[in-house]
Amino acid sequence: MSESSRIVLPAPTGVPSREHALPAERPASLEGARLLLIDNGQVQPSLPRYGPLVDWLAEDLQATVAGLTIERRGEDLIQFQEDELAALRAEILDGGYDGLVIAVCHAGVTASSTVLSLALERAGLPCVLLATGLGGPLAATMAAHDVPGLPIIEVPWLRGMDGEAVAASRAERAAAVVAALTTPPERLAAAAADNPAVGDPAAGLTEIAVDDADASAALYERLEPLQLGDGFPVVAPSGERVEAMLAASPLPPEEVLIGPPMPSGSSITVHNLAINAVLAGCRPAYFPVVLAAVRAMAAPEYRFFHTAITTHPGGVAIVVSGPIAEELGIASGQGCLGPGFRANATIGRAVNLTLINVARSIPGRSSLATHASAAQYSYCFAERLEGHPWQPLHEEHADAATSTVTVLKCEPPHNVLSMIGTEPEQMLTATASVAATLGTNTFRYPGDHLVIMNPVDAANLADEGWTKDDVRQFLFEHARVNRSALPEKRYTLSSPTWFEHTDRVPVARIPEEFHLVVAGGIGAQFMIAPPWGLSRAVTRAIETS
CATH class of the missing domain: 3.40.50.2300 (Response regulator)
Incomplete structure (x- = not known):
């Protein structure tokens, strides 16, 4: 590569928060120790x-x-x-x-x-x-x-x-x-x-030199041997692109968002998050949403350093609610959890690239996911406000003018098709039965679930007089498993003590741990996403510069 054709790009990694240390001094013998x-x-x-x-x-x-x-x-x-x-x-x-x-x-x-x-x-x-x-x-x-x-x-x-x-x-x-x-x-x-x-082949990396003629393609080839990236092509984070991303941030580039996450010991900053947002293909206008999602993940109850490495196949579900979704084109309707929507794809991807590149949650190595899932590429969608029969998430947590993002470490959503009838109790019984299976983590660690309701059936429930609280209470009472089906020894430290004295064991600790979201198109399906279990859903307002 000649000097005239070379371009130096910032590495999408973080800077360690402290110098390496030697192990502690050891005694010559353990006799009498x-x-x-x-x-x-x-x-x-x-x-x-x-x-x-x-x-x-x-x-x-x-x-x-x-x-x-x-x-x-x-x-x-x-x-x-x-x-x-x-x-x-x-x-x-x-x-x-x-x-x-x-x-x-x-x-x-x-x-x-x-x-x-x-x-x-x-x-x-x-x-x-x-x-x-x-x-x-x-x-x-x-x-x-x-x-x-x-x-x-x-x-x-x-x-x-x-x-x-x-x-x-x-x-x-x-x-x-x-x-x-x-x-x-x-x-x-x-x-x-x-x-x-x-070791880590990307340890200490601060920049990557590539051929200027096709910098994105050249960078893509460089990332794989460094165990960086998610396997998809990337956009080269040129200085101009990174500066444009940072210009959309209400926070200074050096501000620490999560620090220092393991396994890397490096902090996630506004600057390295912006680099990964460029890699992912985000438009600068999307960056406040990416930023809000990562700031929500910094909350202690989210348990960032465990979610980054678990064997569980879940991804970071990112639910955007409020007027910003329509402004940015974040899909909330037909097919919103699938391909074809740049904002959905790249916002979620930016978060997951940051987990891999900065936190060093390396697939097959320091990420322990047994099989992983497509949710670990991107898992972002918006709440559908048109025809919403209840109070959407952003109004529950803020107000009508404030947009929010809710994050939860959870499984890819499971389809629910009620074959027992279309009355409210029948649809919700089918939903509860999908949540209450012996194969989820919730009988070790009960917790938050995403319940994604199509707009037609949500409206039908509301027309029958059901409120959000009614739906949550029904799911809480019916998404349960007989105690006789569970092993005697369970992980119960995160469960209320009364769980040990009931014949029907819930998958959530309280009704409010069923988070109802209206999204998707016309159809007969609901969806429910069971949680990893130890992580809680966190909602944060989206701030723009």
Whole structure:
């Protein structure tokens, strides 16, 4: 590439909020040491094929190291918010331990477990994570952006192992834990640097040089080996395009919107969000909606750092309500959740590109989604105001002149076609039955649902005297499953205590967790989107410059 044909574009990544740190200093030996061993809530009964890891490790370490004292603690870390992790960190440091082992990093609990370990390493406490093949890559990516060299020991499935092989695996794991807690930090960091599997090919990237003749096509080719982008072609974020996007923002470019999200340790700022909005194909006029969506995702109840990496296939549903939808051409009618609408496609895509490029929720690596879904490309639509029989979302949360955006981490919407009749109770019974299935997360973590009603049936309900509150109450009372169908042990920390004493267990905690949206065209279908569960719906006003 000649200098005359070269153009330098800003990278769509973030800037780390702090310098990398070495792991904590390790003792030369664990003899006479005190270790804290945390079961993070995943070992049993979630992972029976890995065996009783914590029990085995405690036995094997004490058999291996003379005078070693092990204290055990159970914490369901996936339930912890960031402030709760900070409090737990302080409590552990006050305990005077010589080391910490957490088992086991698997699925979403990996994020909390790794955040805790990285903070403790920076504070001087040696840590080790035991991880499955699912959790290990996420933990390694997070460590690469903060404390490269944090020891992560993979635990194998027991499937196909005989007793001798299991015993050998146990001994190997105990020896690896001892080594991880006694190896000098410089050697741990050097080993991580020599292992390409634990790095990030885009780490430290600030700009990308491409051929000016067709910058967008050239950039598209450059992104894939860097594990950037969503696989679709992109628009090159030239200085002129980024400046035009920023001109539509009511906030300064350097303002931090979410910071710093894991796995990358970088903050999402107005500036890097604008770069990703250009990549996605947004018009500058769309940027206030993108900005409002990300600001809503920053709310603690949204649980950003868990939603970015979960095994769940849901996307970030972005529901725009108010006059701005018509102004920008955000589709709310026939086919509004499908292809053909630039505003819908690119607003949702800008948010998801930011998750991949800045937060580094890398598909197949630090994003743990088992299958993922098309909702993780774009999941944006508007509420239909024409003929709306009730109060739309923006009027519920603000007023008629104020446009809002509502975000929720949820599954792609499920179709509801009432085959039992078209009376209000029959249509809503069919809707409730789709929500109340044993395959959703809601019997672990009940929560917010999106209920997307076509305008004709919504009007029919209103004509029959049904209010929004009536519909919510009906769904709350009927979207339930018999207790006898559920396992005895369930995740119930996010459930009201009265759930344990009812024969019919709800999928939501209160009626208001059914968010009714009128959208779509003429037809017989409703749609309902069950939630990931730990994330709550957040609504925010859209501000324009």
